[in-house]
Amino acid sequence: MTAARSPLSPLSPAGVPRPGLRERKKTRTREAIRTATYALIREQGYEATTVEQIAGRAEVSPSTVLRYFPAKEDIVLTDAYDPVMAAELAARPAGEPWPVSLRHVLRKALDLGAGEESELTRLRTRLLAEVPAVRSRMLENMSATGRVLARAIADRTGLDPDGLEVRIVSMSLVGGLMEVSRYWAEHDHEESLAELVDRALDALEHGLPALGKGRGHAAPSVAS
Template identity: 65%
Template structure:
């Protein structure tokens, strides 16, 4: 059994000139946004200021990011989530596949951009517009999970069990991020993700107050 591979600068295939220019612009917009928010706060930061700091036009900002909230929240995780889950062994319980992929993604994301991870989750709990937009984007992620879980379990993506498990996971992960931020990011985020998955699969009966669980899966869960 091999570990999930999430592309990094070292493993991702080389980009063409056009793609490199687009990526450079996206990163410049994001970095300018984060810098301005740290300096003056979210509400005081305007798209016009972001465009000036990134040395692009406001229309370019909107071409890459439909809203200011999208600049804060957008990442490249959804396509990776789907591909990495599909690469896990077909006979592996879906909860274990999710545990491996999510833990690795969270660990890599925090290792590469720890301050960004903290800022995004802080804004999520402090700015209603950011939290609302995050919930919208997470519904897309839930649809991806429905497809993958359906394929793995031989069910339809629209089955009640598939939908409730997938969207329940999305809601749980959102609350995990909020919990992490509310506690000033003191906890280890990958460990919190593990606790969340344990709770979803075994419930309170299978977990102590630390979140440790000896029950690998719960009745009625996709496996």
Template identity: 60%
Template sequence: MPATAPPPSPVDPSQLGLRERKKLKTRVAIREATYRLITEQGYEATTVEQIAQAAEVSPSTVFRYFPTKEDIVLTDEHDPVMEEALRNRPAEEPLLDSLRHVLRQTMEHSMRHEPEVTKLRMRLMVEVPAVRSRSLESMSVTGGMLCRVIAERTGRDPAELEVRAYAMGLVGTLFETSRYWAERDYPDDIGDLLDRALTVFAQGLGPGVARANQGGPTGR
């Protein structure tokens, strides 16, 4: 893939066999039913039984594809796409530049193809403790993917503390950028916010201007 090409779609059905296409169709139906019901009636009011009925599958099928309701909201196929895109960046490119490029493209791809779903997922991550908790658990999967790529690019062991700390620092940056964006009702371009956050990740946090009277403790 050329270095300037956008990341591929998370799943290309034409590359799958009949069985895998059927499984993908079921996963998509369950997710779409979930997003629709949550939009109409809220997260807590939406049950797995309702999701199953709307997706025309059994509740046991829902649980076979997604262990929890939170997983339906959060699960996507972006990690393997990001991993492939990172491996196709120029070998001489600085690692953080590669990561910045691919992370931004991934976010922009989501906003271009499913903006309302992307915003809904991020809003639920902010508003629903169970979704936020599950999201934090799932970060380790993305972190593991980044460890593999970082280790390949740097010649290190993916299990090294430094590699793991760097990878999870990146995942945390992405997580907090998403939360920041959703908490403020999506006021800015998510790609610009990610660039801003990654600059802090790379350069460190310099002195800032203290903000008084922001609702926190005053120290008195």
């Protein structure tokens, strides 16, 4: 997903201890860097925004920016979402089919990110669609997200997280969500993001619609 949330996100599972002072300070620094970056991008565009400018706006040193985010692209891509999603998946009922669990977690995430962060989410998806460097970095980061989801899927299914089938499903999911973000931005964010995610999950679960049929007439899935 593209919505950046802090480790204090309300999506975090209940019962998780509150982070200590040091972690809260790190979180504030990360958020200050992100806030500065987005403000500069809105003012002058992505390419014109430098690490030095970001550091000055966030009132930290350039080396601090690079310590938290090794590349400028990471500022708009890196978040604490992957482990939170994995924890939410793990908390779903044991007998629930994993596609049902996944839909629940993604819908919850979309609901929580639909308010105060909606404009920010649109900006990030525009960058993903329009800036090759951001898209390239996203592709690099996909493998890490895929491994997190593979472990969560394996825990629910009893399969090997490094097994070929689990790896294919998890990476297909991550790639599908990336394409949802690009599609949404390329179509001026006119459609419902939740509906687009549902369509992506339908395609992954059931395969492509039959030729000449609507979305409700799916062809058999290759995973069947």
